[in-house]
Amino acid sequence: MSEAVQVPVEELQLDPYKYPLEALNPAQPGLFRLDAHLPILKRLREEDPVHYTAESEFGPYWSVTRYEDIKYVDMHHEIFSSEGGITIGDQDEDFTLPMFIAMDPPKHDVQRKVVAPVAGPRNLAALEPTIRGRVCDILDGLPRNQTFNWVDHVSIELTTQMLATLFDFPFEDRRKLTRWSDVATAAPGTGIIETEDQRRAELLECLEYFTRLWHERAARPEPGNDLVSMMAHNPATRDMINRPMEYLGNLILLIVGGNDTTRNSLSGGVLALNQFPAEYDKLRADPSLIPNMVAEIIRWQTPLAHMRRRALVDTELGGKVIKAGDKVVMWYVSGNRDPEMFDNPDAFIIDRPNARSHMSFGFGIHRCMGNRVGEMQLRIAWEEILKRFHKVEVVGEPVRTHSSFVKGYIELPVRLIERA
Amino acid sequence: MPKITFIEHNGKAHEVEAELGLSVMRAAIDNLVPGIDADCGGECSCATCHVYVDEQWMSKVGQPGDREESMLDLNPERAPNSRLSCQIPVTDALDGLVVTVPEFQM
Numbered sequence: 001m002s003e004a005v006q007v008p009v010e011e012l013q014l015d016p017y018k019y020p021l022e023a024l025n026p027a028q029p030g031l032f033r034l035d036a037h038l039p040i041l042k043r044l045r046e047e048d049p050v051h052y053t054a055e056s057e058f059g060p061y062w063s064v065t066r067y068e069d070i071k072y073v074d075m076h077h078e079i080f081s082s083e084g085g086i087t088i089g090d091q092d093e094d095f096t097l098p099m100f101i102a103m104d105p106p107k108h109d110v111q112r113k114v115v116a117p118v119a120g121p122r123n124l125a126a127l128e129p130t131i132r133g134r135v136c137d138i139l140d141g142l143p144r145n146q147t148f149n150w151v152d153h154v155s156i157e158l159t160t161q162m163l164a165t166l167f168d169f170p171f172e173d174r175r176k177l178t179r180w181s182d183v184a185t186a187a188p189g190t191g192i193i194e195t196e197d198q199r200r201a202e203l204l205e206c207l208e209y210f211t212r213l214w215h216e217r218a219a220r221p222e223p224g225n226d227l228v229s230m231m232a233h234n235p236a237t238r239d240m241i242n243r244p245m246e247y248l249g250n251l252i253l254l255i256v257g258g259n260d261t262t263r264n265s266l267s268g269g270v271l272a273l274n275q276f277p278a279e280y281d282k283l284r285a286d287p288s289l290i291p292n293m294v295a296e297i298i299r300w301q302t303p304l305a306h307m308r309r310r311a312l313v314d315t316e317l318g319g320k321v322i323k324a325g326d327k328v329v330m331w332y333v334s335g336n337r338d339p340e341m342f343d344n345p346d347a348f349i350i351d352r353p354n355a356r357s358h359m360s361f362g363f364g365i366h367r368c369m370g371n372r373v374g375e376m377q378l379r380i381a382w383e384e385i386l387k388r389f390h391k392v393e394v395v396g397e398p399v400r401t402h403s404s405f406v407k408g409y410i411e412l413p414v415r416l417i418e419r420a
Numbered sequence: 421m422p423k424i425t426f427i428e429h430n431g432k433a434h435e436v437e438a439e440l441g442l443s444v445m446r447a448a449i450d451n452l453v454p455g456i457d458a459d460c461g462g463e464c465s466c467a468t469c470h471v472y473v474d475e476q477w478m479s480k481v482g483q484p485g486d487r488e489e490s491m492l493d494l495n496p497e498r499a500p501n502s503r504l505s506c507q508i509p510v511t512d513a514l515d516g517l518v519v520t521v522p523e524f525q526m
Binding site for chain 1: 447457463465467525
């Protein structure tokens with residue numbers, strides 16, 4: 001991996017108590033790569049829960065770190081706007097991708113409604129046998145008696161197949177979806193792409209590919225039950241093809257939303273069960289805990305560490321005055337570890353009673369549209385893993401993503417231990 | 421205490437006693453009525469306590485407020501009698517209320 005934009009380890013705030021409060025900058029991607037983000041967020045929750053960072057590579061921004069405050073920001077979309085971007089970094093000004101996650105009502109509502117049904121539980125119930133079949137094939141084809149990368153063999157493969165199913169995307173080309181998802185969220189110089197120009201070029205290939213699919217699907221008299229057909233046939237969006245950047249934006253949203261999140265939760269669950277072996281025992285003794293464990297995995301992992309808003313008016317939060325125009329970062333990864341909400345928050349507890357109250361899906365009108373898709377994939381995966389293996393054993397250090405947005409894994413070396 | 425009947429998607433009815441001042445959602449959760457998730461704990465921010473109010477009760481229960489409307493509006497399966505049960509406070513006037521729980525919360 002290139003180290004081009006990475007802050008040297010010694011400059012990261014690994015021990016946040018060594019620095020004055022006002023110097024704390026929890027958005028440094030290196031903290032997440034080193035899994036060292038929690039101490040700084042803990043200090044902020046305790047000492048400065050609505051915190052201003054005056055200087056960072058992303059410019060000045062506010063950090064909101066307590067569960068209740070984050071929920072408040074998420075719920076008040078009329079004060080805290082999503083328009084223009086929902087990650088701490090700004091989009092490239094010459095290459096802005098409008099997408100409904102980064103829009104306010106009423107436009108947000110209109111576009112979201114078009115694609116929401118594909119991820120709805122009704123549609124998913126019909127897809128479950130297909131998905132289970134694919135999960136079984138993936139698990140049955142895994143290497144035995146050797147170390148392999150769980151991320152690549154299982155997490156990426158499974159989520160990519162799911163995404164290909166939802167888009168009715170040519171199956172043999174499905175890894176293009178993985179690539180576009182990675183390209184869309186990676187920082188230049190961190191191993192995925194080298195420059196913004198490269199990002200632009202690859203995403204335009206994505207647009208070209210999907211434009212072809214759009215025209216094919218639009219020409220069919222009966223709309224198919226896939227995301228592209230839905231957009232091409234729905235009166236609210238059928239002229240979107242004339243606004244290619246908006247089409248691309250929504251594609252990227254659906255690709256990233258349906259990919260990174262579940263992928264990293266699939267890996268995170270394996271890691272969590274290895275770090276908390278008593279929970280693995282509990283799971284083997286009672287597989288009916290899987291649905292609650294899925295919620296706990298999503299809390300513990302928090303596959304998207306934050307979402308960003310921008311204040312539309314001067315407003316007060318936690319005794320601080322936030323000015324109109326200021327960036328406000330909701331650290332979901334911190335809210336999910338808030339002891340006021342979750343007892344013993346850093347522990348992974350598969351039968352935690354309030355695991356479902358995690359904030360990884362966000363709250364309010366931007367709440368994750370694909371939450372049931374993700375939960376279903378994780379549930380099926382764990383049902384089938386338990387049937388096959390005594391343990392998926394982590395045998396080396398995971399390699400984590402260099403990002404304060406996508407919180408995940410590039411490598412997770414494992415070996416399968418067969419059932420006795 | 422007012423009585424509320426929750427009818428599951430499969431037709432199974434649950435009559436529960438609801439505490440005055442708490443929400444209809446709370447009455448379901450406290451009495452282990454299946455089909456209500458209430459992930460956000462009752463703050464009108466997740467829409468997983470969706471119910472269909474029996475038509476005869478709509479006038480007494482009333483229409484959703486703005487914030488509730490914006491959450492309900494995201495649900496492809498909302499109907500004119502959809503409400504979020506966390507936003508319906510239990511009162512004596514609702515004694516006998518009947519609501520149907522949808523097949524899926526989303």
